[in-house]
Amino acid sequence: MSQIELDELHTELAxxxxxxxxxxxxxxxxxxxxxxxASDSTVAPQTRxxxxxxxxQFAALCWxxxxxxxxxxxxxxxxxxxxxxxxxxFAVVSLLFVLACVGFVFGALINVPLSDKLGFGKVIVLxxxxxxxxxxLQAPALPFPVFVIAYAINGVGIALQDAQANGFVASLKxxxxxxxxxxxxxxxxxxxASPLVATQFSQLRxxxxxxxxxxxxxxxxxxxxxxxxxxxxxxxxxxxxGQPVGEQGAEGESKFxxxxxxxxxxxxxxxxxVYVGVxxxxxxxxxxxxxxxxxxxxxxxxxxxxxxxGLMLGRVILLWxxxxxxxxxxxxxxxxxxxxxxxVVWFVPSLIGNxxxxxxxxxxxxxx
Numbered sequence: 001m002s003q004i005e006l007d008e009l010h011t012e013l014a015x016x017x018x019x020x021x022x023x024x025x026x027x028x029x030x031x032x033x034x035x036x037x038a039s040d041s042t043v044a045p046q047t048r049x050x051x052x053x054x055x056x057q058f059a060a061l062c063w064x065x066x067x068x069x070x071x072x073x074x075x076x077x078x079x080x081x082x083x084x085x086x087x088x089x090f091a092v093v094s095l096l097f098v099l100a101c102v103g104f105v106f107g108a109l110i111n112v113p114l115s116d117k118l119g120f121g122k123v124i125v126l127x128x129x130x131x132x133x134x135x136x137l138q139a140p141a142l143p144f145p146v147f148v149i150a151y152a153i154n155g156v157g158i159a160l161q162d163a164q165a166n167g168f169v170a171s172l173k174x175x176x177x178x179x180x181x182x183x184x185x186x187x188x189x190x191x192x193a194s195p196l197v198a199t200q201f202s203q204l205r206x207x208x209x210x211x212x213x214x215x216x217x218x219x220x221x222x223x224x225x226x227x228x229x230x231x232x233x234x235x236x237x238x239x240x241x242g243q244p245v246g247e248q249g250a251e252g253e254s255k256f257x258x259x260x261x262x263x264x265x266x267x268x269x270x271x272x273x274v275y276v277g278v279x280x281x282x283x284x285x286x287x288x289x290x291x292x293x294x295x296x297x298x299x300x301x302x303x304x305x306x307x308x309x310g311l312m313l314g315r316v317i318l319l320w321x322x323x324x325x326x327x328x329x330x331x332x333x334x335x336x337x338x339x340x341x342x343x344v345v346w347f348v349p350s351l352i353g354n355x356x357x358x359x360x361x362x363x364x365x366x367x368x
Contacts, residue, residue: 046242054241058179060228061165062186064124067131067221068158069190070214072280073308076287077198077301081207083288086144097284099148103155111163112259119233121225124164128222130157135215141208168234173243181315188312188366191283192305199301279365283307286358294351306359314366322367334364 046054075096083093107127114123134154137146169179201210229237235245259265287304290296296303322330341364344357 050242056228060224061168062183063224064161064165064221065183065187066190067217068162069187070194070217071154071158073191073194073283074198076284076304077195077202079288080291081202095148096151099152100155103152104159107156107159108163111160120164121229121231121233124161125222125225127157127160128218128225131218132222135211135218139208139211139215185312185315188308188315191308192312195301195305202301203298275368294354296351303355303358306355307362310359310362311366314363318367331368334368338364
């Protein structure tokens with residue numbers, strides 16, 4: 001389309017916009033009145049009470065994502081001990097990752113219909129209850145099949161909470177991008193803290209009591225989510241903080257079909273599948289690799305903390321690089337550098353060098 005045709009199209013669109021409801025041209029005064037009315041109806045100052053409540057809501061969601069990070073950072077340091085206690089090999093113990101993934105995918109698929117039927121407040125609490133059930137089954141170190149099923153239940157719970165928390169923050173009108181960054185930094189903080197605790201429990205007789213700590217966090221998460229959002233739907237929660245609610249789109253099966261048939265959603269879903277798979281694989285298996293291949297000691301679990309710490313740090317310190325180079329091009333740069341560092345881990349027989357390389361991989365994966 002030529003520039004002249006574009007100019008004509010813009011002129012036609014502008015002309016159509018300055019029409020009243022009956023298709024007749026509006027006078028300047030009518031335009032001004034309508035603009036003023038729209039401005040008055042959409043812009044409402046947030047009261048101090050509403051601002052405080054908004055911060056409380058956001059803090060509750062950050063605590064929710066902290067628990068998700070805590071969960072993902074737990075398995076790496078405990079994996080060698082799990083293999084030892086249950087007398088299983090790599091193939092069998094990998095079912096923990098497989099069932100967690102299956103549970104997460106199932107939770108993601110049922111999130112939309114559950115949200116339409118139950119609403120935001122009930123679904124996010126339901127997800128937290130799933131984690132309570134999972135940690136209750138894991139803490140006494142029940143037989144391995146039960147232990148694996150608990151990871152599937154946990155996956156469902158994390159998927160529901162993750163979807164609801166991200167959707168809520170994305171709907172905010174005030175600094176949604178910055179808040180989304182802090183939300184995922186909370187995930188990184190949980191993933192950083194968990195290996196520090198799990199490494200200690202991995203050396204104890206009652207290693208599975210680490211999940212009692214996880215259970216305590218999950219119970220507090222359920223209490224906080226219930227008290228803050230009080231089982232209300234998202235529109236009601238947004239109204240409480242003085243944010244106008246937008247128009248409702250399609251519901252139920254129609255909404256779900258629109259989501260999964262959108263090409264952009266499919267591409268992003270594939271990217272996230274690969275990205276999260278790489279992230280969880282490195283964080284989950286690096287401790288086993290360091291112990292078996294590099295002959296690391298009992299403190300090798302701290303390397304997992306270094307990886308997740310790098311993940312959290314990268315999401316903060318590399319934001320300016322993303323803006324400088326460009327969001328799309330920088331992904332290829334980070335991916336190439338991360339692959340290069342992985343080769344360092346594979347071929348450089350140095351425990352310290354591997355630990356540093358893994359941490360740097362975390363830094364590069366963080367802002368992706």
